[in-house]
Amino acid sequence: MAMNVIDRDSLIGMVAGPLVWAVHFLVCYVVVAVACAFGFGMAGAGEWSAVRSVLMVVSGVALAAIAVLTLLAWRRWFQAGGFRTPKDSVQVRHQFMALGGLLLCLLSAVAVIYVTAPLFFLPTCG
């Protein structure tokens, strides 16, 4: 039985946001480590290296992905009644799963923004 990841009852769907954060974090860490070790991607105006530009784009993509997941979770949550009192236990479960996914997306977005912040302020390899 193929599990639809953004199905209303999927635990994987619930943690999709944090998974995006994890991939984003790993990409940032690996790219900077490799670039500093081999000294490539340092081209660009003064302090501003190509690596930083690339990682900003990566962060943008990650945030966009989380935004899509947030919208999907929001829609699932709204379909399950949103702020209204649920009608039955199925709706309660759907509300819980959707809201859990939604909040995890928001937390992941904050974490991605935190991790992206140093790109604006620091030299690539200090």
Place this chain on the structure above:
Amino acid sequence: MFRTTRELDEASRHDAGLRHLREVWAPPKGLSWFKGINNTVIGLLYVLTGLFFLVAAGILALMMRAQLAVPENDLLSAEWYNQIFTMHGTTMMFLFAVPIMEAIAIFVIPQMLGARDLPFPRISAYGYWAYLFGGLIALGSLFFKVAPASGWFMYVPLSGAEYSPGLGPDFWLLGIGFIEVSAVAAAIEIIVSVLKFRSPGMSMDRLPVFAWYMLVFGFMIMIGFPPLVLGDILLEVERAFDWPFYDTERGGDPLLWQHLFWLFGHPEVYIIFLPGAGLLSTIIPTFARAPLAGYVWVVLAAVGTGFLSFGLWVHHMYTTGIPLMSLSFFSAASLAVAIPSGIQVFAWIATIWNGPGIVWRAPMLYALGSIFIFVAGGLTGVMVALVPFDFQVHDTYFVVAHFHYVLFGGAVMPVLAALHYWVPLATGKLMSESLGRWSFGLIFVGFNLAFFPMHFTGLRGMPRRVYTYPAELGWDWLNMISTVGAFMVAAGFVIFLWDFLYWHRKHGAEAGYNPWNAGTMEWHTVTPASNFSLRSVPVVSSTYPLWEEPGLMERVDRGEFYLPDASEGKRKTLRTGTVMGQPQQVLFLPHPTWTPLIAAAATAAFFGLAIFKLWWYCAAALVVLLVSGLVWMWNTEPRPEPNLYDAGCGEVLPVYVNGKQTHGFWAMALLLLFDAAAFASLVFSALFLWTVNRDFPPPVPEGGLGWAWITAGLMLLASLVFRLGVLANKRGLFPGLIAGLVVSMPVMLAGGAALLFSLFATELRPTENAFNAVYWMFAVWTGFHIVVGIVMVLFMLARAFAGLVTAERRQSLMNVELFWHFTAGLALISLVMVHLWPRMI
């Protein structure tokens, strides 16, 4: 409703179902009690063992504080002091904190979820005995003054063969490596239990919140422990066979060890804290007399913390010369993790706020003290997450103060609260309220007295891990205060343990039914709790059935729900759907047996003898382990005819099920997740060495490509042949199955041999440099899996000839198949890493 054991005895006389249940689930008597595998027996042993190690590590802490009380003290020598602080940290982290959380979970989780037992009772028994023996091996080294002395994190090169020539690090590496076996066993057990073995109707939004926390805990162990297991193996191989993974002279790097260690070590502290937070989230609602506020927020916090904690490991390595940008990523993630932690604290406060008022009993005192201490530690945590501040206080007593605050507040205090809270389930008596207040007061005040001054000691520059210090630096009176506080904490623990182990059992008040008026199902029992949990497994429709569903529990005790009888004399539990919790299978559970104890003793003997390099004895221990494992596994997969069981509530469920939703398949998949994470750490090691070693490019293998292609072909063929055998079995073609199994083994073996030849052909020797050692490690790793896979297939063959593998009974074959394909996959990735990757860069 049964409120006392006497009522239960009375009811058993005319209620046959209840009588059968009690007979079937009764633990064996006398010496056979050690055969016990029920979660209440194992959970209790686990808790007591955890406390034993707590006391041992606490005594070591007092020795340290006594040494540091005055400057230029000569109570302990430098070498002896090093061994003591190493074993204090090691014992507290590996032998107390993680196991005690698992112990509490093993004891209460099935009861909480309304299951009769854990899904793999023998595995939890094996895990327990492994933990006991491994812990004694590791701790025993102290009595001969040959304990490890390089700190609980065993940094290389200090712990390498050159600077630690003795057996100390080997005790650590093999003892602790072995204990991780039990941690993984318990983690798989807990994950499968929470996802699959609940009361019908207990969907994910009605889970007791402690179960959510333990689910995250289990997955964190699955991803967090493998890097350390791998680092352990690499260091032990370096010490024993001189493969230079960490030796800078030959292209290795000590930072590799730090990365692998902290990849485990940082998730580890959250692995310890999350269950503690789960305990608080369970205990606080009971004493605040209100359901947990913001249930979904707390679940978010648990899951979010689980994820974010994997992005913090480098914050232990700020001063190792890693690029500032990289450090900042970890600093950012370290700050982000404060958000979910904060959410939890506010949820607890809101819970108290919602209720009619606090019931001031000892468990609640510990819980409130815990919040206070944890928050204080969290605040210093945010401070040391900042790179510049950490540059200043790194390796000083400020850090010691910080992590003792978070660990004591986040783990030790919740555990004390939990022991106070749940002890009636084990003994039927309540612990003394007045002794509880005394112990809490002494521990709380003593702890703050001991550790708060350390912030200042650290800011004044006192480094960690020094055995003494000169007088005129302004550290002496601060240290004296800390020592006084430490002995106060010890006095509190003495009172607590006296009460826990002796006083309350003799003089405590009868607990009776649900003494705290809690809302979760583990309290619906006479005290001491019955081993089979509930009289019948109910259909629940809320998170707190005892509060929100009046009348449900009377019906449970009248046996109106699932599994109300055990007339055929078999232990059973119910498997339910992952998210919704609909009943799917009646699982027949194993009965008490000696195999877990024998297997654990053999495993312990293997690791213990390996310390002294007695290889022949190791081989003998392996044989014993193998035989006990085969005996253990032979009687699995019960499949009665007809394969149906009347589960009660008018439902007839299958006893034997094939497929991906079974608990066996899940356990195998989780084990392979662990395995894959360890293998990924090995890949990481190769890539890491490549980035840090600019003077040592990875040697390009010359030759061996032909063998590599042959390996790839043979591995794919072995997988294919096995698959064909499985398909034949599905159609009931017995000869096809046998042919598939018999042919796939030599093909896989030949593939392994070809992989070895391909490495020999390159003429790269593992002792020459770190990259060669890593290449060979890939081969060793694959070879180990091939051997294990072959043993599994031989076992399957034996079962097939005994008529135990058929078209209907193919679950264990499916599990072996999963392992088989995984092994082939490992071989292919190893080929890429050894033959393709160095040629490409």
